[in-house]
Amino acid sequence: MKEKTMLTDLYQLTMNAAYFDNQKDDMATFDLFIRKLPQDWGFFIANGIEDAIDYVTNLQFTVEDIQYLKDQQIFNEDFLETLPEFRFNGEVYAVKEGTPIMPNTPVMRVTAKRTEAQFVETALLNMINFQTMIATKANRVVNAAKRGNKDAVVVDFGLRRAQEEDAAMKGSRATYVGGAVATSNVKAGKEYGIPISGTHAHSFVMSFKTEIEAFRAYAKTFPNKPTLLIDTYDTEQGARNASIVGKELEAQGKQLGAVRLDSGDLADLSQKVRKILDEQGLDYVKVLASNDLNEYKIDEMNEKGAVITGYGVGTEMITAKPVAAISGVYKLVEDNQGGKIKLAPGKKTYPGKKQIYRQEVNGEYKVDILALEDEKVMGKPLLEQVVKDGERVRERPKLAETREYCLNEVAKMPEALKQTRVIEQYQVQISYGLNNLVNQLTDQFAQQ
């Protein structure tokens, strides 16, 4: 794991210095939740939780870090002397990675001494905001692909347009959790065990005198189900050239695997290419497509009758363009004075230590109930303890298990919430006890 202790906003340290100086280090609870669904989205897929657990359980300033902070001449000596021993000793509850979650319900709940609970805010948001956004975006793309053809698959092609290396790495992992089957990113394949996928570029075709020469060269090196990119010059001619190479492979007892389209009217071309291949008896050769795809374009292609069984999706899946960032926040909900509430319009916070209960009817999730932790409510509790006394209390699950869990949970979500343009809302109810606490704190606030 990378050393992330210094990956924080300066204000976490200045606040902590002031808490220390003012002897205000009582226990506090913060909720991490996402305020709002982006337009058209039906839910989020919680992700980044496991990295978040590693982060809080490994906090520690190095001598060099403390020297740097000292050199800034911002902090007094007494505070700086506390830093070598600074650790996170509190508890964390979180939903399982891969769980569909609703806005304004906690993805994570942190209880610790105020300085410890406050300090972790920035890095937790950095990890969970991004990884949750990408797992969700990928799930949307996969759902669109499968509406066209239940066997259609999505591969992450995003590395070159990802927002630097970590975004590519954690992003590939998130797209896999959300339902992608593979990635072009070799390092993500190696580090996370995600299947890797890839063929050749236009420059490969341009490196040979003719397209068919390039195809033959590629098939010579990769005779077992190679994929050929057929749009460098003319897609239909490319399909005919690929067919010739496909028949040559058959003569060697091998098979062409697939052809890929990367420009033009993909729906229309997919039908023409399918026909060219089928006429040569190459009905087993798959037609893949790429070129700045997203869930909206895939829906359109499905409507136009595209015959495509694999999508390479790059830029928009790995950056969640145009969303680019989701509104995850980290808010104080309880301290030794009791529940804390914020009443500003659009910035409401639910007070107290809470649990989410998810209710299922006939195999479909119907409603989440946000309740106080000690209330008795029907349904499956989503928040589980993951850190106790500063130590991880649950092993990191295998990535393939997380992916399977995610896809099984998504299968139980209402179909209306899995569309590309979602207009319905999943029901989130506020429990009797939580509602009472909200009213009581609102009244107190009004009387001040």
Added chain:
Amino acid sequence: MKEKTMLTDLYQLTMNAAYFDNQKDDMATFDLFIRKLPQDWGFFIANGIEDAIDYVTNLQFTVEDIQYLKDQQIFNEDFLETLPEFRFNGEVYAVKEGTPIMPNTPVMRVTAKRTEAQFVETALLNMINFQTMIATKANRVVNAAKRGNKDAVVVDFGLRRAQEEDAAMKGSRATYVGGAVATSNVKAGKEYGIPISGTHAHSFVMSFKTEIEAFRAYAKTFPNKPTLLIDTYDTEQGARNASIVGKELEAQGKQLGAVRLDSGDLADLSQKVRKILDEQGLDYVKVLASNDLNEYKIDEMNEKGAVITGYGVGTEMITAKPVAAISGVYKLVEDNQGGKIKLAPGKKTYPGKKQIYRQEVNGEYKVDILALEDEKVMGKPLLEQVVKDGERVRERPKLAETREYCLNEVAKMPEALKQTRVIEQYQVQISYGLNNLVNQLTDQFAQQ
């Protein structure tokens, strides 16, 4: 530096295996350029170049990497045996980091054996696409702030919404190059020497019984020009509370530094808050603003007469939302058969080894001329050799120098291109020699 050799698309390796297998490893030249300016943008600020140089000069597969590739059962033994010795031995020309550049002109030019030049594509694009996008976005935000007040400054607040850690780190660096004066990101401060900035959050105010108690606690710990966040309950009341603390600081021979607004109508509130402060003789106290800002909102605030001298800009600057990704590509332009051209509409590539010449008139840049390397053209050449025989031939400049260079170069760009909504285009001319080569290759292509 992180080990980035495996940070590549699988197809770079499959292509290289096919080039190796087909004895096609002649010298080739690729251009890295950006196809298109996002809507409203006038130019790009080239960034990520120094990381790119480190990357190509440190390529090396580990034993573990090669074992992983072997385990995938994609590659034959002969190719795998070449990997331990695989290095980049070629040459790289690039524009200086911080240079304003135009679409469709090379940011970088790579010449090497085909396998080496091809292999580096993905990681180069990953670094340069992101860092260029963020330096440019930051420059746009800074230009907007300075149009309102030439002394206004912009601080990077993006860490919590950045697309994971590298995006936050390289992003902070890029915002600094583009003109931000500081970052909230402590790790970026430590690693890159960027000034760090930060105060306290709403949760700090909520942790005390009253706002003024919180302000006093903060000012007690940080009596030297503290910044107070004044909108937790009511901004104008917050300004009055801050004024009281400001006068208390004066009584100790100290000064309040600034107040920060983080919600509501920032332009209107800034005027009201300014008045409250001025009435108490606190005219030296600065008014800062944050809350999902971008260059468009800052322009609007300026038009409404905002009295703000510092902006904390987070989400939209660190992700370049809604742009989220720019269209940097890496294209074959020459090999041992001569210049290479692509003619697909919207995907044109200029052939040959090229140089960009920038012409200045009365201290303002007027035109760039894209020419063949050996042509004699007036103007300052922008591409410089940075790698020769696989080795870096120019030291990494200090970050502060890069920032200064960038801001000086931007100062020479036409004002019309520095607006928030740019409608004019900077002139890029194609030289006589390059135009001839384009025509010649187009004719050849048509005759095929």
